[in-house]
Amino acid sequence: MHSQATRLDGIPPTIFTQMSALAVRTGALNLGQGFPDSDGPASVVEAARTALAQGRNQYAPGPGTPELRAAIARHQQRHYGIELDPEREVVVTTGATEGIAAALLGLVDPGDEVAVLEPYYDSYLAMIQIAGGVRRPITLRAPDFRLDAETLRAAITPRTRVLLLNSPHNPTGTVLTGAELQLVADVAIEHDLVVVTDEVYEHLTYSGHTHVPIATLPGMAERTLTLSSSGKSYSLTGWKIGWATGPADLVGALLSAKQWLTFTSGSPLQPAIAHALDAEPEWPRELARSLESRRDLLCEGLAAAGLSPRVPEGTYFATTDISALGWADGLAFCEALPERAGVVAIPTQAFYDDADAGRHLVRWAFCKQPDVVAEGVRRLVAAELRA
Secondary structure (H helix, E strand, O other): OOOOOHHHOOOOOOHHHHHHHHHHHHOOEEOOOOOOOOOOOHHHHHHHHHHHHOOOOOOOOOOOOHHHHHHHHHHHHHHHOOOOOOOOOEEEEEHHHHHHHHHHHHHOOOOOEEEEEEOOOHHHHHHHHHOOOEEEEEEOOOOOOOOOHHHHHHOOOOOEEEEEEEOOOOOOOOOOOHHHHHHHHHHHHHOOOEEEEEOOOOOOEOOOOOOOOHHHOOOOHHHEEEEEEHHHHOOOHHHOEEEEEOOHHHHHHHHHHHOOOOOOOOOOHHHHHHHHHHHOOOHHHHHHHHHHHHHHHHHHHHHHOOOOEEOOOEOOEEEEEOHHHOOOOHHHHHHHHHHHHOEEOEEHHHHOOOHHHHOOEEEEEOOOOHHHHHHHHHHHHHOOOOO
């Protein structure tokens, strides 16, 4: 008997479950999965308590509560000058993960090709396959992880329907430049592509780097579906409150699929996130400043341990090449790391079609308290990490 649907064949369990379980089993410090170890703004948590006490505990409208959709529209206008109709051009999702799933299910027919930056967040791979799409990787190659025009153009064929973008980029920490975004825009317009852009790290960029939504480029607003989330910007990852914005036809396609996934979720959390966006606009900037110092702490420590890092421009993550320490395989390194150093990291090869392009790379998270990052660094420096 074949117990699992064939649409799931070849999709491994998420590497995050595997490595976080390894951290729990071994008692190692988890510098793998990207979740913070402290909460977001106290006023936002209090707003959720108030909503719970006031009876906001039944289904929210499928597209999201009116106050949150309005707050999301104000956020996009305030930060980027993007004007949205909250009734037709904003939908609340169960985190950006559901946004990705619903976007691909709503926009991709079986056989359609989806061009996607590689390495990619692993849910992209799973949902392209579940939607029946064919993925066409656009590889950002180590050590610089920049978008190359020839690589981008080579990934596009007459069957390409969607270009799935992610900037600031997980796992490499690349923030696409204006020139790189213009390359994407030129290709999308030339080939009449829909761009689905995952911008969950939009506020977590570091000195000298600024996130620019591709929807703000000429000719892109009408073909861009933008996904983001409160989880990363406000350190509330467990609330799973995300959103999709863009032209009504693209948002409507996503909603058509989303209504059969969760329909709605997080009813008392939605007014609290509306409060976050309107009343705590500086909080993500403060978080980014704090993360930048933790990034530097981690990267200096990785370098001292012989793991030369690529210093990220945004996100929670730094990437290192382990081949200089004699390792040929990142998964083997990460499986040995808890015993050698009492630390868990993520093998980046899980995010590649081209396994050779990522086999020697490992991702580290610095979204933990400074003393946790410092302890992780101390352990790595003290350990024997050579193969």
